[in-house]
Amino acid sequence: MKRKTIYFTAPRQVELREEPVPVVGADEVMVETICSAISAGTEMLVYRGQFPHLDDSHDMFSSNLKYPVPYGYASVGVIRETGGDADASLRDKTVFGFEPHASAYVCHPSSLILAPASLPAEASSLLPNMETAVNLIQDAAPILGERALVIGQGIVGLLVASLLKEFPLEQLVTSDCYELRRRASLDLGVDESVDPNLMASSGYAQKKFDVAFELSGSPSALNEAIALTAFTGRILVGSWYGEKRAAIDLGGTFHRSRIKIISSQVSTIAPELSARWDKARRFEVAWEALRRIQPQKWITHRFPIEDAEKAYRLLDENPQDAIQVLFDYRS
Secondary structure (H helix, E strand, O other), X not given: OEEEEEEEEEOOXXXXXXXXXXXXXXXXXXXXEEEEEOOOOHHHHHHHOOOOOOOOOOOOOOOOOOOOEEOOOOEEEEEEEEOOOOOHHHOOOEEEEOOOOEOEEEEOHHHEEEOOOOOOHHHHXXXXXXXXXXXXXXXXXXXXXXXXXXXXXXXXXXXXXXXXXXXOOOEEEEEOXXXXXXHHHHHHOOOEEEXXXXXXXXXXXXXXXXXXXXOXXXXXXXXXXXXXXXXXXXXXXXXXXXXXXXXXXOOOHHHHHOOEEEEOOOOOOOOOOOOOOOHHHHHHXXXXXXXHHOHHHHEEEEEOHHHHHHHHHHHHHOHHHOOEEEEEOOO
16 A cells, blocks of 8 residues: 655655555554644744754654654544554544654554544644643633733634633733734634734833733744733743744843743643643643634645645745645545
8 A cells, every 4th residue: 555745855845755554563553644734833944944953852743853854743534454453443533643744654553642523634633733722821821810912823823812712811912914814813802913013003012911922933023022021921932943043132121021931832741730730631621622612714725735835835935825724635
């Protein structure tokens, strides 16, 4: 049996390779993919060649990357074959896997997560994004009556805004440079969604926010967050900047305001929660949030895997036209 796999071969170059599906081991299963979601943040750094070479045991998806490499971590499919020692009842179950974009793959079933029957595959493919959003909210610990700002309304930003909308905040404001994403944010019921270029003249620089989330993927947005965060406020940085650099102004407002800049990364549980929380519990919360929010409404483009080059070029050259891009293997 053959499968099709996307390989990143050089900056801004992708190749679709047809290769044999690995033989299913005794304790393994073979999954036939239904769909897989592109990460417009981390994955586009790999596409552009902007990822740093890390030695980080906490993050298996961004460590020691080098071309050519298959990539991706948001795949939903159906188990079609089970090894002799694997649980045969898993056959025909829909599962989520942190797997690269490929039409089929073989793995140990312990690396898979059963997808709820109540969710369409497209929604299940956004589990990593929702888990990230849940982690960001847990790290921020919003307080009754706070004013919150979310910079960046890509899929993670929209999910964070959706979760924050469930809190009794005084004010929830979002910011994004693309009109399509601001409209999606306003549809959630946020108080206002503002072009970043207009934030300085909007009055928020005087009123300021108790908590800000930097999810734009642009390191320079940290300056915007610092300028808009109140005394002793906190800034949650969920973006992975890779090799991108920007000058950050730590000499003015930040220095005198006791602002906390918090790195929020989903690979681990915050130490203050780890005695009571584990990955399984957080996934349960993420699945429930997916049921409530139904984020598949933000899928703007679906491509067959054969059009991978077109999909990545869209996100690279015309990001203003897209929110979430998906590979659909059923066509």
